[in-house]
Amino acid sequence: MRYARLAGPEWIEIEDREDPSPRPGQVVVEIDTCGIGGSDREAYRTGASGSGAWFGHEWTGRVVAVGRGVVDRFEGQRVVAGVSPPCGVCPPCRSNRTAYCRSTLEQTVGLDPLAADHGGFATHAVADGRRLVPVAEAIDIRSAALIEPAAVAVHAVRRSGLAIGDVVVVVGAGTVGLLTAEIARIAGAAHVVSIDTAVARRELACDLGSDAAFAAVDDSVRSWLDVHTGGLGADIVFVCVDTVEAISSGIGLVGSGGSIVAVGVGDRIDNLSITSLLVREADFRVSLGYSADDIGRVQALMRQDRLRVRPLIQTPDVRGLADLAAAFAADQDRRPGPPKVLVRPNG
Ligand SMILES: [Zn+2]
DSSP states (O other), X not given: OEEXXXXXXXXXXXXXXXXXXXXXXXXXXXXXXXXXXXXXXHHHHHSOOSOGGGTTOEEEEEEEEEOTTOOSOOTTOEEEEOOOOOOSOSHHHXXXXXXXXXXXXXXXXXXXXXXXXXXXXXXXXXXXXXXXEEOOTTSOHHHHTTHHHHHHHHHHHHHHTOXXXXXXXXXXXXXXXXXXXXXXXXXXXXXXXXXXXXXHHHHHHHHTTOSEEESSSSHHHHHHHHHHHTTSOEEEEEEOSOSHHHHHHHHTTEEEEEEEEEETOOSOOTTOOOGGGTTTTOEEEEEOSOOHHHHHHHHHHHHTTOSOOGGGBOSSOEESSTTHHHHHHHHHTOOSSOSBEEEETTO
């Protein structure tokens, strides 16, 4: 097998090793596609990923070997990486908050003792069989690569408490931002406004159902909101850009009693001030990752073509791992067009 390893800032090494065989409870997957996500781009830029397994975590593929004791997974089955079942013994599990199981989180981000040293930028990956979720027949391979980021977006919309007829702003029209805007609409938002600096992303947002798109949080956004909310401000603001500036600008758009949701928030918001939310009694919420049932909900929406993901995918795909570094370098320049780059490690 062949896999990509992050060796330093803007430095990817391609390495070979023997094909893996599964330990008890494990499954070997031949990777079909692995999307390049925001955390991958950040890891490439800085040379530091949260873990080896987290570099390339939006993968989908086919089961090629099943370890002893694995149930319901079989050779040839199409699967996507999901979340492990809760451990049942950590403090959140004991408090019946299994969605916050510590061991599930560790396994998902590749920090558990059995974690692989590489992610889905590889011809094969080994995973705990309980983590894998079958991909519905009706979902094609390339769309399946969007299940993971779409689950992040579904989770964010569920966290937001969005109600029928709400006016929603989504800051950022990358993959998660665009999916969040689509899902907010599906969930019953009356109006969705997208904000992104890139004109191509704004056009894509409108193609996918946003009512309007603006380049920045400025007077034109505020005027639009004044007209459509009678001067109240947005009911829900999702911020899908991991900067203090983006979150601060989003805070300014939330109406009284509304909510702002920081999606996939990183560790760079130490200096964030939320004081201005106080007089509006607006909620500040965070949304981290997704839970197992978010993946099921995404697949239900994709099967019926209610959630459109194909327009988010760039063509052509990156075929083989030899061009992976070049794909990252090009992506760093934030080429115009659809945001999601898919890698096909097996060519
Ligand atoms: Zn637990």
